[in-house]
Amino acid sequence: MVSPDTTGLPSGWEIRISNSKNLPYYFNADTKESRWEPPEGSDTNKLKEHMSTHHSSAGINRSTAANGSEGKIRAAHLLIKHNGSRRPSSWRESKITRSKEEAREILQAHEAQIKSGEKTLGDIATSESDCSSARKRGDLGFFGQGDMQKEFEEASFALQPGEVSGIIETASGLHLIQRIE
Template sequence: MSISNVLTVMVLVSSLTFNSILTSPLNLKVSKFGSKSETGLPEGWSIKKSRSRNRNYYFNESTKESVWDPPAGTDLEKLAAFEAQNKVQASHLLIKHKDVRRPSSWKEDQITRTKEEAVEILRGHQQRILNGEATLGEIARTESDCSSYKRNGDLGFFERGQMQPAFEKAAFGLKVGELSDIVETDSGVHLIERFA
C-alpha cells in the first residue's frame, strides 16, 4: 500500500471517529431515556433532546416523524412519572479553586485559592445555611463563582446526562427541599439544593 493510500485511510478513520464523537452524545442521551414501557410512549417512539431549543421532543424511529407534544397513544401518567424520575430542578453554590478546568469567574479573573481553601469557604456558607442565617440563593447571589449567581444559583430543570456525574448523582439523590453536603466536580466544590 502506498503512503498516499495509507494517509487516505487514516483521514477516513479520523473522520469517522470524529463524526461518531459528534453524534454519540445524542445517541447516548436517547438510550438514557429508558425503554418504551418505562416512558409510556407508543411502540416506535423515543424521547430525544433538541439542542437548539434545549427541550425534549418525540421521534418515531420507523416513520422519522418528530413532534413536540407526546404522540397519540402515549400513557401520559407513565410519561409524567418517567420524566419526574429523570428531571430535577436545583440551585447550587459553586466555589472554584486554582485546579479546576476554568479557574476564573465573574468575580475573579484568576482564581488562586487551593481546593482546601475552597472547601473551607464552602463549609462556612453551609453552616450559615444550616443555622438559618441565610439561604443558599442569598449566598449564591454574592458568593457563587457560577454565572447562575444572577438567578440566585438556580440552574432550572435538567435531566440525567446533562451535568457532571458527581453533580448529577448528588442532585438526583436529594429529596425536594434538601441541601447536599459538599460535592466536588471538575468545576469546583458545590452545595446543591433541590427544588423539584
C-alpha cells in the same frame, strides 16, 4: 455523542448544552476543556450545518416549565472554584488562585450559615457563587440523567426537594446543592 464526521469538530470534541444558559458549547472529554467558540481545526461548513439542524432555536426544546418533564429534577447550587478547577475563573474573578482547601473553608462557612437558617443557599449564591447561575440564585433549571457531571448528578438525584447536600467535589470545583423540585 454525535460523530465528529457529522459535526465537523476535531476528535475528542463534542457539543453539549449549558444548563445555566441553555445554549450549545464545545467540550473536550479528554482535556476537560469547555468553550463557547468552536475549537481550532473545526470544519466550519459541517459545523454550521450541524448547528443549524440540531441547535437552532427551533431545535432546542428543553423544558423549563414549572412542572419540568419526566425523569428530570430542578436544583440550585453554590459553586466555589479553586486553582485546580477545570476553568479557574468566573464572573467574579478572572483568575482564581485559592487552593482547594481554602475553597472548602469558604464553602464550610456558607454551609454553616445555611444550616443555622441565617441565610439561604440562594441568598449566598447571588454574590458568592463562581457559576453564572448566581444571577438566578444558583438555579440551574431542570436536568436529567447524563446532563451534569457524575458526582453532581448523583448528589442532586439523592436529595429530597428542599434538602441541601454536603460539600460535593467535581472537576468544576466544590458545590453545595439544593434540590428544588
